[in-house]
Amino acid sequence: MEQIDLRGVSCPTNFVKAKLALEDIETGETVEFLLDDGEPVKNVPRSLKADGHKLLGLKETDGYYVLTLEKGEE
Amino acid sequence: MADAKIDLKNLKAGGFIKERGKDLFTVRLRVPGGRLSVERLGKIAEVAKKYGQGYVHLSVRQSVELININFADFDAVVAELGEEQQKVASCGARVRVPTACGGCEYNPNGLVDTQKSALEVDQHLFGTPTGHHKFKVGFAGCPFDCPKSAINDVGFQGAIWPELTEAECISCGLCAKSCVEGAIAMDGDKPAFTPEKCIYCGDCVKVCPTGAWKSAKRGYTVRIGGKWGRRPLVGTVFATFLPEEKVVDFIAAVLAWYQEKAEGAGRTRLGDIILQQGPDSLLEYLRKDFPEYVLDATIPPQVIETQMPLGR
Numbered sequence: 001m002e003q004i005d006l007r008g009v010s011c012p013t014n015f016v017k018a019k020l021a022l023e024d025i026e027t028g029e030t031v032e033f034l035l036d037d038g039e040p041v042k043n044v045p046r047s048l049k050a051d052g053h054k055l056l057g058l059k060e061t062d063g064y065y066v067l068t069l070e071k072g073e074e
Numbered sequence: 075m076a077d078a079k080i081d082l083k084n085l086k087a088g089g090f091i092k093e094r095g096k097d098l099f100t101v102r103l104r105v106p107g108g109r110l111s112v113e114r115l116g117k118i119a120e121v122a123k124k125y126g127q128g129y130v131h132l133s134v135r136q137s138v139e140l141i142n143i144n145f146a147d148f149d150a151v152v153a154e155l156g157e158e159q160q161k162v163a164s165c166g167a168r169v170r171v172p173t174a175c176g177g178c179e180y181n182p183n184g185l186v187d188t189q190k191s192a193l194e195v196d197q198h199l200f201g202t203p204t205g206h207h208k209f210k211v212g213f214a215g216c217p218f219d220c221p222k223s224a225i226n227d228v229g230f231q232g233a234i235w236p237e238l239t240e241a242e243c244i245s246c247g248l249c250a251k252s253c254v255e256g257a258i259a260m261d262g263d264k265p266a267f268t269p270e271k272c273i274y275c276g277d278c279v280k281v282c283p284t285g286a287w288k289s290a291k292r293g294y295t296v297r298i299g300g301k302w303g304r305r306p307l308v309g310t311v312f313a314t315f316l317p318e319e320k321v322v323d324f325i326a327a328v329l330a331w332y333q334e335k336a337e338g339a340g341r342t343r344l345g346d347i348i349l350q351q352g353p354d355s356l357l358e359y360l361r362k363d364f365p366e367y368v369l370d371a372t373i374p375p376q377v378i379e380t381q382m383p384l385g386r
Contacts, residue, residue, distance in 0.1 A: 042252050046281040050182060055283030058246045065251075 003032045007064055011039050015047045022053070025071050030056065033067045041065045080145065084152050087201035088165035093142065100131070101140040101151060102163040104200070107174035107192035107213070108136030110160075117158035125151050135210070136173050137163055164201040167208060167341070169329070172196055174213040175220050178232070184215035185232035185276050186294065191321050198322045202329065206336040207343045210301075211325060217275045217295075224309045225300040227332075227344045228325050233274035233315060235291035240264060242286035249278040249287055274314075291315045293367070298328060298356065299345035299375030307345040307375040312357060313367040324364060331359045345375040 004021045006014040018033055025031055035041045041058075045067055049055055052072035059066045084090075091100040103118065110118075118138055122130050127142040143151060152162060163171050174192035178184030191213050202209075212226040216233075223229030245263040252258075257271035258278055265278075274295060278287045293315035300309030316324055328344070335355070336347045348356055353372050361368045 042254070042277075042281075045248055045283075046252065046277070047182070049281065049283060055246065055248065055281075057244065057283075058248050058251065060247075 089162035104161040104163040106196035169202040172211040188213035229297045230294040234276040234289040237290040299348040
């Protein structure tokens with residue numbers, strides 16, 4: 001599974017980077033995003049859901065978060 | 075003076091405000107919710123160029139104001155603005171043009187259609203004389219409250235009440251992470267909801283991957299009695315989850331109470347009348363027509379204790 005590290009990237013750059021990364025992924029494929037605590041973990045998942053992707057889970061690991069997502073229809 | 079002919083009907087709701095210079099007025103335009111088509115904006119620019127001094131002023135309540143308009147040009151200004159259905163606003167002791175944020179159409183935080191509410195209120199209550207003082211209404215789409223609803227005479231804030239369908243929850247914890255109010259915390263592998271901490275922002279519903287959090291109620295949190303100016307007051311909550319379609323009737327009821335209770339009080343804002351009468355009087359009055367939304371009790375509008383003179 002592809003992993004995209006968005007740690008250290010603030011809003012809204014992290015969301016735009018996530019969108020760009022998703023352009024290279026096929027619909028139905030699963031991907032992991034690494035997100036900082038605070039604004040990023042609060043905002044990015046919600047924005048990706050609103051873009052039509054399927055959120056599969058969120059796990060906290062050593063002070064950051066791993067968001068698992070299935071790419072939605074283009 | 076004798077040859078100047080002005081249609082006095084145009085002045086009925088106000089909107090023409092005396093400036094410093096002789097014969098000069100500001101013409102405040104009616105822009106409910108601060109949204110206007112680019113065609114109207116173009117027409118305003120054209121009229122401002124023709125009759126003003128080359129600039130406009132954006133008021134703090136989302137209006138465009140034409141500056142330096144000679145009173146002899148009132149009729150022409152009104153007629154030319156009318157070509158794009160642009161009307162003049164109200165001023166004085168009347169219901170003012172409502173303000174609103176972008177609302178739910180394109181703002182991802184928006185929970186209700188504030189633009190629609192602003193248009194409805196403007197259509198039904200615009201310019202209504204209060205008999206006492208100005209009367210302001212504002213609409214915020216969510217508890218972020220960019221339009222500062224609590225400093226309006228009646229301020230509306232979009233709200234939803236969340237409910238969890240536990241069987242659909244995948245235990246991801248995003249809701250607990252999103253809830254900055256601390257109303258949701260993970261209790262084992264399921265979210266536990268503390269209702270008294272919830273401010274109705276709906277972030278849990280928006281982030282929930284499976285739709286396990288649903289919106290059980292939607293409407294407006296209504297604060298009454300706010301104002302700014304020399305002696306600011308912050309309005310307090312009188313009703314919750316007021317449905318969008320009841321907004322106009324609700325404001326009309328508040329107005330009726332104000333018109334009655336402020337009798338003889340002179341130029342006094344609604345908030346100060348509530349301070350005199352006590353909030354229970356208004357709560358009781360509103361409960362007659364809106365029993366399911368009006369609170370059992372509330373606090374009076376809150377005085378801001380930082381105003382001049384210091385040490386009072």
